[in-house]
Amino acid sequence: MRYAAEVRLNPLLAALPTYPTIAIDRVRDQLLAAGRPVYDFGTGDPIEATPSFIRDALRANIADNCRYPTVIGEPAVRSAFAGYAQRRLGVTLNPGTEVLPTSGSKEAVFHLPLLCVDPNAPDRAVVFPDPGYSVYYRGAALSGGRPHPQPLSGDYIQRAWELPIEVLRETRLLWINTPHNPSGAVMSREDLRRTWEVCREHDILLVSDECYMDVWFNEPPVSILQVVEEAGVGLSGSGVLALFSLSKRSGMTGYRSGIVAGDPKVIGALRTLRTNPGLAPQDFVNAAAAVAWADDGHAEQRRLLFGEKRRLLLDFLSGAGLEVTASEASFYVWVKAPGGDGDAFASELLKAGILTNPGSFFAVTAAGRDHVRFALVPDLDGCRAAVEAMRAIL
Numbered sequence: 001m002r003y004a005a006e007v008r009l010n011p012l013l014a015a016l017p018t019y020p021t022i023a024i025d026r027v028r029d030q031l032l033a034a035g036r037p038v039y040d041f042g043t044g045d046p047i048e049a050t051p052s053f054i055r056d057a058l059r060a061n062i063a064d065n066c067r068y069p070t071v072i073g074e075p076a077v078r079s080a081f082a083g084y085a086q087r088r089l090g091v092t093l094n095p096g097t098e099v100l101p102t103s104g105s106k107e108a109v110f111h112l113p114l115l116c117v118d119p120n121a122p123d124r125a126v127v128f129p130d131p132g133y134s135v136y137y138r139g140a141a142l143s144g145g146r147p148h149p150q151p152l153s154g155d156y157i158q159r160a161w162e163l164p165i166e167v168l169r170e171t172r173l174l175w176i177n178t179p180h181n182p183s184g185a186v187m188s189r190e191d192l193r194r195t196w197e198v199c200r201e202h203d204i205l206l207v208s209d210e211c212y213m214d215v216w217f218n219e220p221p222v223s224i225l226q227v228v229e230e231a232g233v234g235l236s237g238s239g240v241l242a243l244f245s246l247s248k249r250s251g252m253t254g255y256r257s258g259i260v261a262g263d264p265k266v267i268g269a270l271r272t273l274r275t276n277p278g279l280a281p282q283d284f285v286n287a288a289a290a291v292a293w294a295d296d297g298h299a300e301q302r303r304l305l306f307g308e309k310r311r312l313l314l315d316f317l318s319g320a321g322l323e324v325t326a327s328e329a330s331f332y333v334w335v336k337a338p339g340g341d342g343d344a345f346a347s348e349l350l351k352a353g354i355l356t357n358p359g360s361f362f363a364v365t366a367a368g369r370d371h372v373r374f375a376l377v378p379d380l381d382g383c384r385a386a387v388e389a390m391r392a393i394l
């Protein structure tokens with residue numbers, strides 16, 4: 001028997017929206033083909049070199065025979081992360097039971113709904129910020145959950161306590177993201193405390209995506225783990241997890257290295273889940289991650305550099321009369337489109353060679369569509385040149 005000419009796709013997959021990048025990519029390619037400069041503030045993938053001590057650790061740990069990595073990973077990376085959590089957050093973690101390495105936080109975001117969503121249950125909603133990182137939606141949908149975007153506007157703070165009670169009753173998993181992509185908004189201690197309270201009341205797993213925890217410009221952002229620690233009740237039974245990443249902190253996007261930390265009961269269940277798909281980071285990646293988490297100096301240097309780029313953009317954009325929203329931390333500057341249409345503004349900027357992402361890239365609802373996001377990618381000279389190019393059109 002022959003296989004059908006068309007692969008019969010999972011209908012959940014076919015229903016996923018595709019990114020509307022095609023038009024923007026076409027214009028970018030035209031500009032490049034015409035020899036015009038393109039300043040790429042699009043995808044949040046830093047260009048600065050990964051510190052050499054991290055690259056050295058990776059190379060030094062490629063064994064003659066790299067055997068299968070374990071789900072829990074070598075103790076060194078978990079202890080190094082626990083050390084970081086103690087220094088940076090004042091949070092004490094048990095590296096044996098409360099810390100698990102992931103292959104970047106993207107896969108963790110995608111796979112976490114598999115842990116708690118019952119596709120046949122009425123309470124299968126997964127709440128997430130909108131606009132937001134698109135994988136919250138995709139992971140929720142492909143696990144058979146019911147994605148429930150929570151639209152943000154104004155200060156772009158997600159207030160779970162404002163969700164209708166019917167939604168909370170049907171929710172299994174609630175995502176928050178602080179500092180937030182794409183807006184750079186930062187949730188306060190009180191915001192986090194209230195969110196956790198709502199989740200405990202409704203027996204919802206609370207997962208805080210904190211992959212931009214070390215990219216801040218005024219005050220260091222507060223982690224949900226600090227809020228639990230300060231409550232003095234211990235992580236066990238808290239129903240709280242937090243995701244961390246070395247992608248932006250240490251310039252390791254290509255290594256794929258993150259951490260999930262929190263409630264040991266949930267971490268235990270996650271360990272079991274993760275024996276199925278083969279998601280464990282390679283031992284040499286974990287070895288590089290261990291030295292990266294153990295060092296704060298390089299993260300501080302990168303933070304200051306991102307701060308300089310941000311300052312250049314902020315000064316110019318505010319001077320040009322544009323409204324910059326939130327943008328307190330993270331790798332992004334979130335700018336209101338002068339005409340109220342982020343897509344149109346992104347196209348306008350692209351004519352001057354400035355590649356940004358319109359808010360519509362990050363939204364399931366209409367939220368944030370009146371904004372564009374600048375990722376702090378080009379180097380300082382690139383940012384200065386981009387400012388001059390924008391000056392000519394704004």
Ligand SMILES: Cc1ncc(COP(=O)(O)O)c(C=O)c1O
Binds near residue numbers: 177
């Ligand atoms: C909010 C958010 N979560 C998770 C990720 C994934 O990060 P990682 O590189 O650790 O997979 C990103 C990447 O841009 C992000 O913006």
